[in-house]
Amino acid sequence: MEKGVPIRSIGRSIAALKAINRHGSLSMMEISKASAVPYPTACRIVQTLLYEGLIEQEPARKRYRPTALVQTLSHGFQQDNHLVRAARPHIVALTKKVGWPVSIATRVGRNMMLRDSTHANTSLTFEQYYPGFTLPILDSASGKLSMAFAPDDEREMIMKWMRVSQEIDLQYLATAEASLDVERIRERGYAVQGRNHFNRTPGKTTSIAVPIFHNGMFEAAMTMVFFVTAMKLDTALDTYLEDLKAAAAAISHDLSDVSGEA
Structure with missing residues (x-):
């Protein structure tokens, strides 16, 4: 083999x-x-x-x-709770301000895994999502963001895993990879998913993800989810992007402080 x-x-x-x-x-x-x-x-x-x-x-x-x-x-996984501890107060405050649920996700293998969310803190959601919920890396705003900020060799390794997977259609994979504009995501500092098809309410929500850094290195994605029927993506970006980036920057700052105290 x-x-x-x-x-x-x-x-x-x-x-x-x-x-x-x-x-x-x-x-x-x-x-x-x-x-x-x-x-x-x-x-x-x-x-x-x-x-x-x-x-x-x-x-x-x-x-x-x-x-x-x-x-x-x-049982053998010792989860580092620094990220959740640093992020929790900021995503709760952000949800109170904007109304929409916010989540924190990190990459695990070929998926993005939810670490924390505020779906339970707002009525503006179809479903509640809990830590451990996963999303495909090329079909989520958080996944696209993670791929864009990954080192080139790491991103290529992830793509290699996906190419040899028996469950992923190679034509789909080629299309998804071609549409991943790494430089543009890095330059803009965010990634989007026009319609989320791999959650519990397929096609009914849109997402915007911004990066969280730890000592200058990409650590996680912070994502805001909103109803497709509520507003267009451009409107959401104009309205919420600066708040999202400010919250992510605050988490990045506190994450380094929390890690330093450990």
């Missing part, structure tokens, strides 16, 4: 478990669709996950949900 090429069966199993964990409860067909795994393969994966105790079938329903055992998968 070529060095660096993932084991397909393991990748599919992880994708299925992540899909169940993300949505909370899925039917077998929904698991197959959400994880981009053929139905017969999804059935075998589900049986294995049931056997291992990571998921369970809901009583009286042919739907599957994660068990408490999935928490053991993160």
Whole structure:
């Protein structure tokens, strides 16, 4: 096997478990669709996950949900809470000012993972999102921002992982990569996603993401989400971009202070 090429069966199993964990409860067909795994393969994966105790079938329903055992998968991960501690007061204050929910996300592999958000602090949201929720890196404002500010060799490595993935269409990947204007994002200091299709309300929200830095290095993306029907993207940028950048700059400053005190 070529060095660096993932084991397909393991990748599919992880994708299925992540899909169940993300949505909370899925039917077998929904698991197959959400994880981009053929139905017969999804059935075998589900049986294995049931056997291992990571998921369970809901009583009286042919739907599957994660068990408490999935928490053991993160037991060895010692999460650095400096980012959340530094960001929390600023994103809460920003949400109070602008009304829209704000989130903090970092890159984990080929995805962006939510670290904190203020969806619970405002009524201007369709859904509440909690730490651990993931978004594809090329289909989210936070992901595009992360890719733009990544070192060139790191960005190429991420693209290499995606090219060898069995779950990603190469034509789509080529189009997405070509549309990623790294220099423009860096120059402007923000990235956007016109419509968010990979969240719990596909197509109903738009996002603007700005960078958070730690001692001059990109650390995370701070993203504001708003309803597509509420305003056009240009209007949102004119109205909120300076507030977003100011909050991100304040977090960057405090993040360095918090880390220095540790």
